[in-house]
Amino acid sequence: MRSYIYYFLLLTAILAACGKDNRVMYKEDPRIYFSKFATNPDSTDYSFGVKPVGLLTDTAYLTFRIMGTAVDKDREIKVTIADSSKAKAGYHYNLGPLVMPANAYEVRVPVYLYRKPGLKDSIVTIDFTIEESKDFKPGYNDKPGLNVYDRLHYKISLNDQLLKPASWDSRLALSFGVYSKTKFNFMIVTTGKTDWNSTIFPGDQNFLIQTVKLSLYNYEQANGPMLDENGVRVVFP
Template sequence: MKRIHYICLLLLPAVFAACKKSELQSFSDDVMIYFFKPRNTLTPDSLTYSFAVRDTALRYDTVSIPLRIIGTAAEKDREVRYSVIPGKSDADAESYALLPAVVKANEYAANLEVKVLRTPGLKTREMRLWLRLENSGDFKTGVDDQLQYLVKINDFLSMPASWASMVYQFGKYSNTKYDLIIKATGRYDYSGVQFTESEHLKQLSINYLIAWEEANGPLFDENGERVFFP
């Protein structure tokens, strides 16, 4: 019985210890960096850059990939280190250039920028550039499944990610249809297009198709299917 009393006496301080007011803790871990994947984005972990929908005189451009940090902002610019994953990438070295990346002072986010160059090889082959974040003097890598990002580069038409938001208007994708839509609307990216304008873009495309078929006969896509809009 005495032993039970001793046990109870021993437990009492432990119970009251829980009542002690805790102090706010400040972030003290390593500051980390990762590719930011906004919710509902059409390009969470990859993007396609196509020169085919740009001006023919355009020789190079820059793609931006969003980054976020885990930790606190700093009073100085901080270096982000990244590299190409050799085994997974098949992009020719002359089709891209990795640009320096920094998180600016007092910022929690940045863009990683890659220069893409219009090379002849892009006409026939889509090049895949896998990027990987690495530890730097300022950041460690964080969020294990958000440390790699795929950039696809080509110079022929391919389905844009934003097509998904226009399926109701445009229907099944084909390169022929996409080319027609670009000619009819002047638009190759449909991100952020709201419903009323999407209907307008569809109608412009239908009108273009009607005029084209009146002059040339039925239009068939690269799969042999007649182009139509739902």
């Protein structure tokens, strides 16, 4: 009887090594952030002023990206609008469904913008902040590149005016000279380009410069010099 006990103890000791370990896997919380790249800047500066007069509504987009893996069900995204926002929900804008679709890593949520009379003389903003929802915690909050806002915040500024692009003095002035509203409007009309804040690649930039120069030459041939709102002749260097 004793020998059987020995056998049992020994076999138990030997077979103990045959147990299967549970694999220890890292499992992170599902998180979400605003995807921001050079072609998807941190803040949308939208102006109805560079659009056709008849355009009364347009759409901007918030691009959300998840951390972790996609799952097979729709998940809720939560954002709050900061008190600093001057835009009125339902009047200046409406937000599309805040849902990360099943099996998706990224979603573009539409923000419907409305052209309202007050935008002629004021700029309103919509300041978004990602909050924790039942499906996502806020993602990481670094500031990619030269962005002012981190990846948990996004700002849409809305107006109906011809505003000087933020990058004019630092980037556009070299190619297009001194800013004036008249000049900028002429540039938009002749090139059809309305977004002058995002990156312009060299080939496209050359074409824009060539086009405005040629268009101004043709304008002057027909109408004489073009004067801006300050009475200064519009020229391109």
